[in-house]
Amino acid sequence: MNIVVAGASGWIGRALVPSLRAQGHQVSILVRREVRAPEEIAWDPAQRRLAAAALNEVDAVINLAGASIAAERWTEVRKRELQNSRFQSTRTLVDAFSSAPRRPRVLVNISAVGFYGDRGDALLSETAPRGSGFLAELCEEWERAAFAAESPRTRVVCPRLGVVLGRDGGALAQMLPVFRKGLGGRLGSGRAWLSWISLRDVVVALGVLATDVRWRGPVNLVSPAPVTHADFARLLAQALRRPALLPVPAWALKLRLGEMATAMLLASQRAEPAKLLAGGFVFSDPELGPWLQHELR
Numbered sequence: 001m002n003i004v005v006a007g008a009s010g011w012i013g014r015a016l017v018p019s020l021r022a023q024g025h026q027v028s029i030l031v032r033r034e035v036r037a038p039e040e041i042a043w044d045p046a047q048r049r050l051a052a053a054a055l056n057e058v059d060a061v062i063n064l065a066g067a068s069i070a071a072e073r074w075t076e077v078r079k080r081e082l083q084n085s086r087f088q089s090t091r092t093l094v095d096a097f098s099s100a101p102r103r104p105r106v107l108v109n110i111s112a113v114g115f116y117g118d119r120g121d122a123l124l125s126e127t128a129p130r131g132s133g134f135l136a137e138l139c140e141e142w143e144r145a146a147f148a149a150e151s152p153r154t155r156v157v158c159p160r161l162g163v164v165l166g167r168d169g170g171a172l173a174q175m176l177p178v179f180r181k182g183l184g185g186r187l188g189s190g191r192a193w194l195s196w197i198s199l200r201d202v203v204v205a206l207g208v209l210a211t212d213v214r215w216r217g218p219v220n221l222v223s224p225a226p227v228t229h230a231d232f233a234r235l236l237a238q239a240l241r242r243p244a245l246l247p248v249p250a251w252a253l254k255l256r257l258g259e260m261a262t263a264m265l266l267a268s269q270r271a272e273p274a275k276l277l278a279g280g281f282v283f284s285d286p287e288l289g290p291w292l293q294h295e296l297r
């Protein structure tokens with residue numbers, strides 16, 4: 001297939017693009033800087049600019065673009081950046097779908113389990129309603145922008161990603177130095193659920209969602225075995241053969257990170273990959289303990 005990836009320079013994109021190419025797909029990437037290679041296409045999502053011809057002869061678009069949710073404290077200005085970077089990128093792509101002489105067959109537009117808000121022990125399949133709070137509202141609006149591309153010719157898939165885990169980036173890479181020193185511990189009460197997925201399962205699943213016409217709508221991209229924060233800290237410490245006796249109290253997280261702590265680190269999301277399992281998707285890394293042992297060996 002002829003696939004275009006947006007947000008390709010990020011952590012997930014850097015793993016996804018080579019994997020798609022290795023499967024024989026022709027992959028172009030959208031770049032916000034000047035073009036340096038034939039497989040690059042310039043765009044400026046902040047100005048809603050993408051050449052009308054950019055999506056000619058393209059079969060699938062995978063959109064990962066968005067300013068990093070965890071990189072900075074959420075001031076009002078930063079929150080607008082988090083929203084605008086996602087809404088404008090998505091809307092720029094959707095506009096290009098409408099003006100393409102032959103619309104791409106699919107838009108895979110990333111979203112997150114943040115859609116569900118803070119939901120205690122409730123099991124969350126794709127039919128669960130949106131939760132409350134900034135992230136939940138952001139995800140709903142982001143998905144709504146993407147679904148505008150839906151047409152008889154074009155399907156739209158919004159993968160609701162859990163916390164993506166890999167040794168060399170994302171949340172785990174930030175926690176590793178602390179846990180390696182034996183200074184790790186559960187976050188908050190430890191009872192909140194963490195919906196996680198390995199980077200390699202994300203990469204495979206995104207390829208499947210783009211290439212297999214059976215998929216449409218929201219799809220939870222999470223492993224089938226979410227864990228509580230207490231179990232996460234225990235399993236990570238075990239894999240590193242270190243103690244994890246120093247819990248980080250909720251008040252300290254809130255003091256340091258403000259609203260981001262409540263929405264990202266303390267919110268409980270026990271999402272299940274209901275659609276992926278029903279569709280026969282086979283996870284390489286279904287269980288956290290064995291995955292951590294293998295990844296951190």
Ligand SMILES: NC(=O)c1ccc[n+]([C@@H]2O[C@H](COP(=O)([O-])OP(=O)(O)OC[C@H]3O[C@@H](n4cnc5c(N)ncnc54)[C@H](OP(=O)(O)O)[C@@H]3O)[C@@H](O)[C@H]2O)c1
Nearest residue numbers: 007008009010011012064065066067068085112161163164
């Ligand atoms: N990693 C996770 O655990 C996780 C969990 C849930 C959801 N997600 C979502 O999945 C997507 C990819 O995640 P990731 O971990 O690969 O993120 P990342 O490393 O932060 O990469 C995101 C990419 O988005 C583009 N971008 C950054 N700022 C932008 C802006 N202001 N306007 C437009 N584009 C901008 C950049 O690509 P270019 O410079 O190439 O344009 C950047 O490399 C993100 O939207 C993220 O919110 C990630």
